Amino acid sequence: MLFNSIHFAIFLPIVFVLYWLVTNKNLKVQNVFLLLSSYFFYACWDWRFLFLLLFSTLLDFFAGLKMQKARSKNTKKVLFWLSVGINLGFLGLFKYYNFFADSFAESMAHIGFKIDVWTLKVILPVGISFYTFHGLSYVIDIYKDRIKAENSFVDYALFVSFFPLLVAGPIERATHLLPQIKTKRTFDYHRAVDGLRQILWGLFKKVVIADNCAEFASQIFNHSASYSGSTLVLGAVLFSFQIYGDFSGYSDIALGTARLFGIDLLKNFAFPYFSRDMAEFWRRWHISLSSWFRDYLYLPLGGSKGGTFMKVRNTFIIFLVSGFWHGANWTFIAWGALNAAYFLPLMLTERNRNNLETVAQGKILPTFKEVMLMLLTFGLTTLAWIFFRAESISHAISYIASIFSSSLLLPPQIMPCTTLILIALFLLIEWAGREKQYAIQTLGLSWKSPFRYMFYYAIVFAIIWFGGKEQQFIYFQF
Numbered sequence: 001m002l003f004n005s006i007h008f009a010i011f012l013p014i015v016f017v018l019y020w021l022v023t024n025k026n027l028k029v030q031n032v033f034l035l036l037s038s039y040f041f042y043a044c045w046d047w048r049f050l051f052l053l054l055f056s057t058l059l060d061f062f063a064g065l066k067m068q069k070a071r072s073k074n075t076k077k078v079l080f081w082l083s084v085g086i087n088l089g090f091l092g093l094f095k096y097y098n099f100f101a102d103s104f105a106e107s108m109a110h111i112g113f114k115i116d117v118w119t120l121k122v123i124l125p126v127g128i129s130f131y132t133f134h135g136l137s138y139v140i141d142i143y144k145d146r147i148k149a150e151n152s153f154v155d156y157a158l159f160v161s162f163f164p165l166l167v168a169g170p171i172e173r174a175t176h177l178l179p180q181i182k183t184k185r186t187f188d189y190h191r192a193v194d195g196l197r198q199i200l201w202g203l204f205k206k207v208v209i210a211d212n213c214a215e216f217a218s219q220i221f222n223h224s225a226s227y228s229g230s231t232l233v234l235g236a237v238l239f240s241f242q243i244y245g246d247f248s249g250y251s252d253i254a255l256g257t258a259r260l261f262g263i264d265l266l267k268n269f270a271f272p273y274f275s276r277d278m279a280e281f282w283r284r285w286h287i288s289l290s291s292w293f294r295d296y297l298y299l300p301l302g303g304s305k306g307g308t309f310m311k312v313r314n315t316f317i318i319f320l321v322s323g324f325w326h327g328a329n330w331t332f333i334a335w336g337a338l339n340a341a342y343f344l345p346l347m348l349t350e351r352n353r354n355n356l357e358t359v360a361q362g363k364i365l366p367t368f369k370e371v372m373l374m375l376l377t378f379g380l381t382t383l384a385w386i387f388f389r390a391e392s393i394s395h396a397i398s399y400i401a402s403i404f405s406s407s408l409l410l411p412p413q414i415m416p417c418t419t420l421i422l423i424a425l426f427l428l429i430e431w432a433g434r435e436k437q438y439a440i441q442t443l444g445l446s447w448k449s450p451f452r453y454m455f456y457y458a459i460v461f462a463i464i465w466f467g468g469k470e471q472q473f474i475y476f477q478f
Contacts, residue, residue: 001041001044001045002472002473003202003203003206003250003253003254003257003473004203004206004207004467007044011041012257012260015034015037016260016261018033019033019034019037019261020187024186024187027182027183027184027185028154030184030185031154031155031158031181032154034158034162034163034261035154035157035158035161037163038158038161038162038163038166039053039161041163041166042126042127042161042163042166042167045126045167046125046126049125049126049128052090052125052128053125053127053131053160053161056087056090056131056132056135056160057131057135057156057157057160057161058153059083059086059087059135060083060087060135060136060138060139060156060160061150061153061156061157063079063080063082063083063139064138064139064142064149064150064156065149065151066079067079067080067139067142067143067149068142068148068149076143077143080139080140080143083135083139084136084139084140087132087135087136088132088136090128090132091128091129091132094124094125094128095124095128095129095327095328096324096328126167127166127167127168129325130165130166130167130168130169130171131160131161131166133171133289133292134159134160134171134172135160136296137171137173137174137292137296138156138159138160138174140296141173141174141175146175147174147175150174150178152182155178155181155182156178158181159172159174159177159178159181162177162181162258162263163257164253164254164255164257164258164265165254165258165265168247168250168251168254168473169251169254169268169286169288169289170251170254170255170265170266170267170268170287170288171266171288171289171292172265172266172288173266176266177263177265180262180263180264181263185261185262185263186262187262188262191259191262192259192260194256194259194441195255195256195257195258195259195260196256196260197256197440197441197456198252198253198255198256198259198437198438198441199252199253199256199257200256200440200456200459200460200463201249201252201438201439201440201459202248202249202250202251202252202253202254202256202438203249203253203463204249204426204459204462204463205244205245205246205248205249205252205426206245206246206249206250206253206473207249207463207466207467208245208422208426208462208463208466209241209242209245209249209422209423209426210241210242210243210244210245210246210249211466211467212416212418212419212422212466213238213239213241213242213245213419213423214242214246215416215419216234216235216238216414216416216419217235217238217239217242217389219235219414220232220234220235220238220414221235221239221389221390221399224395224398224399224402225398225402227402227413227414228407228408228410228412228413229402229403229404229405229406229407229408229409229410230407230408230409230410230411230412231412231413231414232399232402232403233403233408233412234412234414236382236383236385236386236389236399236403237382238416238419239382239385239386239389240273240378240381240382240385241423241426242474243385243388243389243474244269244272244273245426246473246474247268247269247286247473247474248268248269249473250473251268251269252269252438254268255267255268255438266287266288267287267437268286268287268288269284269285269286269287270283270284270287271284271358271430271434271439272284272285272381273374273378273381273427273430274358274359274374274430274431274434275355275359275374275377276354276355276359276370276373276374276377277346277351277352277354277355277373277377278339278342278343278346278377278380278381279343279346279347279351279352279353279354279355280354280355280356280377281377281381282339282343283356289322289325290322293318293321293322294318297317297318297321298314298317298318301313301314301317301318302314304347308348311344311347311348312344312348315340315343315344315347316337316340318340319336319337319339319340319343320333320336320337320340321336322336322339323335323336323337323339324336326388329392330392330393331387331388331390331391331392331393331395331396332387332388334387334393334396335384335385335387335388338383338384338387339384342380342384358434358435359374359434361435362435383400386399386400422462429443440459443455444456
């Protein structure tokens with residue numbers, strides 16, 4: 001059930017009305033209803049994987065309770081590693097087994113040994129990387145005595161399975177979401193309207209920006225050998241806006257939907273393409289994942305403390321793991337390594353926290369220096385996205401090599417004028433709202449009613465006009 005589908009357009013109002021009109025007097029009933037709705041939402045993808053989600057939820061719930069009651073540190077440690085091992089085992093089996101098996105066979109073939117490996121013919125369970133990380137953060141926090149184990153299975157299961165975040169995040173923390181689940185929620189009109197506004201902007205990002213960019217980006221990447229360097233640059237730029245519009249659009253819809261039910265999820269994007277260096281970019285892109293790796297991997301490894309070797313090691317570990325988290329392909333690992341190489345000079349020269357505030361804060365226009373820094377950061381990011389989008393390492397290298405050829409000076413062979421105009425308008429709106437939670441949070445609120453509603457209707461019209469075949473969100477595959 002895609003967020004941009006007619007099925008979700010039917011599902012959401014029904015759940016919303018029943019939630020506030022039928023279950024609003026009892027918190028337990030509210031949570032049970034939301035949990036059942038979430039399981040139905042997930043079962044619409046493939047009901048068989050619902051049992052895997054339920055097993056993972058039960059495992060971490062009871063592991064948490066047993067760890068809290070454990071009388072010895074050794075017992076607690078055994079329970080902790082049992083939960084972590086089983087969770088990572090399932091994730092590895094479904095997501096990475098074929099990658100390791102095929103890579104091993106290929107490496108053996110290079111030294112003269114032919115090995116037939118058995119590969120799994122299974123579909124990757126949607127959202128497994130996200131709900132696995134929900135559970136892992138929960139058991140880690142209990143093991144580290146940061147939180148107490150949750151006694152209500154319904155509340156914990158809703159924390160893991162709340163349908164707006166279930167299949168593609170944001171990756172929530174028990175310390176942030178569980179208290180909201182355990183607190184009675186009452187309907188707030190202004191909060192609900194704000195949620196609808198964010199959903200509207202998320203749909204615009206996905207349907208109007210991402211899907212339009214995807215049409216041309218796919219054409220260029222899939223036939224890159226036939227195009228000039230300038231066209232390949234255009235394809236890479238379009239993919240940059242495709243993946244941003246797609247994933248941040250999903251996150252906006254998720255956050256807006258959660259707000260309809262009186263719940264605030266973690267912010268996942270903060271206008272990353274207005275960043276002035278790569279450190280700032282990673283503070284603004286997929287924030288819930290970046291902060292998860294920081295808190296549960298980077299800092300336990302020592303973070304940026306210690307000598308240069310430790311700093312370099314930890315930086316490469318976190319970026320390589322982040323790349324591998326995205327998928328079982330060497331292209332993702334190369335993408336992570338390239339971003340580590342971008343980040344390291346900033347960290348080693350202690351300039352990785354130079355740009356903590358929003359660019360041109362309180363101003364209409366940025367300075368010339370800020371424009372140049374944003375363009376440089378976007379260019380480096382776009383170069384890395386080529387590895388993310390390419391089918392293989394060799395495809396990415398040949399793509400980049402073809403860019404830096406004499407054909408770079410030729411006019412692009414494809415010129416999607418309408419899409420480029422839409423991107424320009426999109427950037428103007430994003431720039432105007434860059435200091436808010438999302439671009440149109442307050443845009444138009446001070447206008448007279450006819451102009452304000454004309455603006456919203458224009459967004460709705462654009463979504464309908466450019467909306468065609470339902471396009472799956474990119475991050476559903478992760």
